[in-house]
Amino acid sequence: MSDPEHARLLVDVSRDYYLDGSSKVDIAQRYGVSRFQVARLLAEARDSGIVRIEITPPAHLDGERSRRLADALGAEQVVVVPSGSDAEGTRTSVAHALARVLAERAPAGTTIGISWSRTVEAAVHHLGTLPPCDVVQLVGALPVSGAGDSLGLTQTFRSMSGVRTWPVWSPLLVGDPSTAAGMRRQTEIAAALDRADSLDLAVVAVGAWTDTGSTVYPQVTGDERRAAAAGGAIAECSGRLFDAAGRRVVTPLDARVVGVTLDQLVRTPEVVAVGYGAQAGAGLRAAVLGGVATVLVCDEAAALEMEHLLEAPSA
Template sequence: MPEISHEELLARIGRAYYLDNQSKVEISNEHGISRFQVARFLDEARARGIVHIEIRTPGRAAAIDTEALAAALGIRRIVVVATVGDDFQQRDLQAHAVADELMREARTGMTVGISWSRTLDLAARHVPELPKCNIVQLAGALPVPGGGNPLELIQRLGRVGGGRTWPMWAPLVVDSAATATGLRRQPEIADAMRKADSLDLAVVAIGAWAPNLSTVWDRVDNAVRRDGVDKGAVAECSGRLLAGDGTAVVAELDARILSVTVEQLQRTPKVIAVAQGAVRADAVRACIAAGIVHTLVMDESLAMALQEFSAGHGVSA
């Protein structure tokens, strides 16, 4: 048999498991790999969008009035997807919605900035076409298990749209402020960071400044985490920390980050933000207060938490 690509192998394994109901043992025997590799390849296929699983929960989304909630929160648009039990499925559902919003908002000649998260990495894979626009990487690399990397994301969107790209050839977090300052002087990095001054559209992910709710939190040491908490941080967006009232937190982390600034996002006319889970409700409200969210893509559990908060504080939603 002719040799197949890794992507084709992922598709075949996904088809055998999900459509043909073959067991992992049967698939491992057929392909000459271990059943543990089969499990890992199935996870990878879902994370990369090669396998897409959609589960709809009838009736639940009807309880959320997205227009009223958007008005209560003071933003332009809300998109709500179902809350499902599987983390890969959840990210994929939200990634599809983010991709749809990006294609909906992008226009020829725009400068579009996109940060990085596992959801945004998936979203880029679900964008089949874009008008010709410039694509700017808004945050340095922060590799995580089950995810791609920002450079691949930017290159993928650049190929789809056919415009110029401004990659940021740097990590998101470095070990010292001096290292970050030196990297910011590098011409390619400086160009990308300057290009973020003139964004027409940005796409970002919102994390909470707490364990397991921010990929940045999980990659820095306890001293950096504590410093952010002590200074009132509740939200993290592209490595930038925000307090509950939306003010930028100037913490030790801020000097070690290579990414778009809060001020640059505040000047961007349209920002699409994605967040997941009721536990990120405070973080989402902080980012909205900061003025860096115009369209919010989220799951039902987060939407319900925001709706209940608005109702409890006398705001109709």
């Protein structure tokens, strides 16, 4: 067979296989060769440049893009999943991804701190189980309509074989500072909050400091909101507020919170922060800037917002 004829055969076999979807067996019969020869012809077509294969994953599966975003933020890892058609669909996608990240980063013997959000709660249900480890409840309970709370989540971990739990038997927000201080001194609560000083891994949620972005925001007083606004608060994590640079914003709210502090999270070697929606983007970025988070799990909308903030002249 002459070179032009062989080249034509390479083109025809490649077109039949890659464009028309013919099987190697059908192509072999068509050209009077064996299917092993077809495989060799297809390999030759790729090696010679007759066939060029380009794989372009969607943005949420673009590993290189996620790595670029992580590098730009200074995060260890950023995991981006597709945004759903509604909040519930997005939360489900993000929760599945969070469950995978938690399973990968929680070997036996780990001490894990778990905050609460609807996404974290859903992720734990997708998780199934953990190897023997300690799970520390990082915040008191904040019941939300249609969802559970941190105490219920801790009970889920308690049912796992080999998992020890450190509960916080308190609401997240207590009515006044003196009552909150008393709750923090209770033996079991103090043990859990002290245990938060020696975590290997923490899982927290970051929400925008708005009435729709945070489950804590609707529970605070007008004075606390005004103090938060004056301090430049843009996001909330476990009832603690911070600004666009990740700096802690101290308000009267802090004295009413029974839960982990931002300083404790900053001292934790690995902190996985989860959030979704465009309004969560600024808070997730700030959590990394302030050293609160080392790993982000988010949706496409939040990732796009972080990219826009990074591209902005003032970023």
